[in-house]
Amino acid sequence: xxxxxxxxxxxxxxxxxxxxxxxxxxxxxxxxxxxxxxxxxxxxxxxxxxxxxxxxxxxxxxxxxxxxxxxxxxxxxxxxxxxxxxxxxxxxxxxxxxxxxxxxxxxxxxxxxxxxxxxxxxxxxxxxxxxxxxxxxxxxxxxxxxxxxxxxxxxxxxxxxxxxxxxxxxxxxxxxxxxxxxxxxxxxxxxxxxxxxxxxxxxxxxxxxxxxxxxxxxxxxxxxxxxxxxxxxxxxxxxxxxxxxxxxxxxxxxxxxxxxxxxxxxxxxxxxxxxxxxxxxxxxxxxxxxxxxxxxxxxxxxxxxxxxxxxxxxxxxxxxxxxxxxxxxxxxxxxxxxxxxxxxxxxxxxxxxxxxxxxxxxxxxxxxxxxxxxxxxxxxxxxxxxxxxxxxxxxxxxxxxxxxxxxxxxxxxxxxxxxxxxxxxxxxxxxxxxxxxxxxxxxxxxxxxxxxxxxxxxxxxxxxxxxxxxxxxxxxxxxxxxxxxxxxxxxxxxxxxxxxxxxxxxxxxxxxxxxxxxxxxxxxxxxxxxxxxxxxxxxxxxxxxxxxxxxxxxx
Amino acid sequence: xxxxxxxxxxxxxxxxxxxxxxxxxxxxxxxxxxxxxxxxxxxxxxxxxxxxxxxxxxxxxxxxxxxxxxxxxxxxxxxxxxxxxxxxxxxxxxxxxxx
Ligand code: HEM
Ligand code: SF4
Numbered sequence: 308x309x310x311x312x313x314x315x316x317x318x319x320x321x322x323x324x325x326x327x328x329x330x331x332x333x334x335x336x337x338x339x340x341x342x343x344x345x346x347x348x349x350x351x352x353x354x355x356x357x358x359x360x361x362x363x364x365x366x367x368x369x370x371x372x373x374x375x376x377x378x379x380x381x382x383x384x385x386x387x388x389x390x391x392x393x394x395x396x397x398x399x400x401x402x403x404x405x406x407x408x409x410x411x412x413x414x415x416x417x418x419x420x421x422x423x424x425x426x427x428x429x430x431x432x433x434x435x436x437x438x439x440x441x442x443x444x445x446x447x448x449x450x451x452x453x454x455x456x457x458x459x460x461x462x463x464x465x466x467x468x469x470x471x472x473x474x475x476x477x478x479x480x481x482x483x484x485x486x487x488x489x490x491x492x493x494x495x496x497x498x499x500x501x502x503x504x505x506x507x508x509x510x511x512x513x514x515x516x517x518x519x520x521x522x523x524x525x526x527x528x529x530x531x532x533x534x535x536x537x538x539x540x541x542x543x544x545x546x547x548x549x550x551x552x553x554x555x556x557x558x559x560x561x562x563x564x565x566x567x568x569x570x571x572x573x574x575x576x577x578x579x580x581x582x583x584x585x586x587x588x589x590x591x592x593x594x595x596x597x598x599x600x601x602x603x604x605x606x607x608x609x610x611x612x613x614x615x616x617x618x619x620x621x622x623x624x625x626x627x628x629x630x631x632x633x634x635x636x637x638x639x640x641x642x643x644x645x646x647x648x649x650x651x652x653x654x655x656x657x658x659x660x661x662x663x664x665x666x667x668x669x670x671x672x673x674x675x676x677x678x679x680x681x682x683x684x685x686x687x688x689x690x691x692x693x694x695x696x697x698x699x700x701x702x703x704x705x706x707x708x709x710x711x712x713x714x715x716x717x718x719x720x721x722x723x724x725x726x727x728x729x730x731x732x733x734x735x736x737x738x739x740x741x742x743x744x745x746x747x748x749x750x751x752x753x754x755x756x757x758x759x760x761x762x763x764x765x766x767x768x769x770x771x772x773x774x775x776x777x778x779x780x781x782x783x784x785x786x787x788x789x790x791x792x793x794x795x796x797x798x799x800x801x802x803x804x805x806x807x808x809x810x811x812x813x814x815x816x817x818x819x820x821x822x823x824x825x826x827x828x829x830x831x832x833x834x835x836x837x838x839x840x841x842x843x844x845x846x847x848x849x850x851x852x853x854x855x856x857x858x859x860x861x862x
Numbered sequence: 863x864x865x866x867x868x869x870x871x872x873x874x875x876x877x878x879x880x881x882x883x884x885x886x887x888x889x890x891x892x893x894x895x896x897x898x899x900x901x902x903x904x905x906x907x908x909x910x911x912x913x914x915x916x917x918x919x920x921x922x923x924x925x926x927x928x929x930x931x932x933x934x935x936x937x938x939x940x941x942x943x944x945x946x947x948x949x950x951x952x953x954x955x956x957x958x959x960x961x
Binding site for chain 2: 366370417738740
């Protein structure tokens with residue numbers, strides 16, 4: 308069955324018949340495996356690797372299905388279908404993640420084949436969302452819209468998707484592998500904390516090439532990536548990526564899960580790693596991997612600009628509430644008369660990244676009406692409507708407000724990243740969602756949030772760091788201390804061009820005092836900042852001392 | 863099979879928990895020998911009987927009805943001593959339905 312009534316202008320990659328046939332075969336295969344498991348013909352040890360290859364985890368209260376959203380791009384038909392799946396087979400909501408995917412937390416094993424069928428109807432799946440393979444490549448949520456974009460990263464993210472999907476050599480890597488790519492000089496994808504980070508750029512002749520980083524990562528051992536190459540020509544892109552993966556595949560430490568990521572290899576080998584990649588690259592049959600300009604152009608056609616109207620930039624309506632939302636949520640667009648809109652999934656007191664089925668449908672409708680049917684998922688767990696006419700912004704805002712999606716807090720202190728933590732995750736050592744909720748309630752007053760300015764708080768429920776706490780201005784890590792949840796604070800992290808790992812500020816705080824501690828940090832910053840300084844700037848200028856003193860000095 | 867089954871010897875009464883194979887929901891096992899949806903419906907094993915209890919509980923795992931059996935020390939109620947398992951009893955501490 309094929310229920311594809313795609314919005315005609317949405318620039319998401321469209322499957323061909325071969326892709327669709329493959330998905331059907333894969334679902335049939337997994338359906339058989341699920342049936343055998345339910346009948347007891349497969350043990351959990353036998354079944355686990357099979358289910359993980361199809362994105363199915365077992366969490367604290369239920370199975371969890373993680374669905375790939377290739378480089379965070381959705382069209383309205385796909386988002387509507389996710390809403391339908393949430394309503395029919397989950398509890399009416401889903402959780403958007405920092406890797407631009409979506410997770411359903413209340414999945415039943417017996418329903419999974421039907422859920423996968425429903426996904427396939429809109430060219431989606433859950434393959435390679437788990438396991439030691441190349442995971443979903445992430446990219447800039449403003450791709451194709453941002454004025455500072457030099458190269459459209461979606462084209463190369465799609466090339467990477469096609470190259471890495473079911474790549475036989477890289478299905479059993481030493482450990483999972485995550486790639487992020489940006490096409491703008493301002494890094495919005497946290498490139499330097501990924502296994503491979505790619506910056507697409509142009510040379511003086513206007514040709515496309517790539518700056519390649521490797522060995523970044525968070526988790527137990529946070530490391531900023533090493534630059535391997537300043538320039539890989541477009542035609543050699545896949546050859547070079549293949550070379551990086553080969554060296555890692557051959558030398559990554561398979562016998563120690565804590566040392567198996569590429570970051571450890573790159574850290575230990577240093578410049579030697581770069582040389583090994585170069586040697587591999589030199590001796591590869593590079594013609595086999597050459598990216599023909601025609602192929603790039605054919606894929607690029609999927610991402611051609613939608614039919615923009617010839618418009619002029621416009622002043623915004625005067626309404627005070629609308630203006631407050633616009634100030635936080637609207638971003639300049641490269642096309643005159645248009646804007647990109649970030650939709651906050653961080654209502655005050657809400658669960659960061661959660662959206663209800665109704666909200667997914669509402670956003671799908673609004674995207675159809677106002678953004679050529681296109682939606683993006685951000686790595687900060689929000690959504691984006693990339694191409695909105697400025698003259699439609701007021702109407703859009705009213706529609707978002709009706710759906711409870713107009714919280715004007717993008718980039719502010721309540722725009723928090725939080726992993727599921729112990730409320731859902733089997734690996735957690737502490738809860739993270741309630742901490743995010745309490746912080747956003749404490750700072751609910753919008754005028755106050757604006758007065759504080761840009762400030763990123765990220766929260767993880769264990770050392771795996773799914774909530775990116777290391778690269779937050781204020782990072783919070785929940786740990787277990789003799790059966791009690793306590794929270795460590797790191798300060799001064801950054802995920803962008805000036806990437807840095809936050810420093811642990813001192814002893815941990817209890818569940819009941821962590822929000823007060825954040826309040827103390829903010830008060831200290833406000834007392835010390837000079838005009839125009841953000842939290843991170845003040846911290847970098849003054850160092851940890853005043854913050855430490857405020858937190859730990861005897862009262 | 864289940865990784866946490868061979869924990870240190872119990873010093874408090876124990877029940878067993880696992881996820882039901884079919885839907886993944888949390889289930890509980892006590893001296894009655896039946897997997898239950900609610901922990902309140904099971905009677906804990908005395909610490910000395912924990913090993914025998916485990917063997918019985920794991921039978922359901924071998925019969926592919928439940929996944930990931932492990933022992934949980936409990937106080938009166940029975941209420942798990944550790945916070946993580948109290949969350950398994952109560953469900954998430956945050957809203958777990960669409961708003
Ligand atoms: C609830 C089920 C989840 C499980 C079992 C899980 C497991 C893990 C593990 C074991 C790691 C550490 C990997 C390593 O250091 O080798 C990790 C890292 C990570 N996960 Fe998750 N995770 C879960 C959910 C999420 C969610 C919801 C997000 C996004 C909000 C996410 C995003 C990430 C990111 C960004 C990293 C750190 C980057 C990296 O080192 O790969 N994960 N996860
Ligand atoms: S950081 Fe830990 S608690 Fe949070 S989702 Fe990842 S594995 Fe689970």
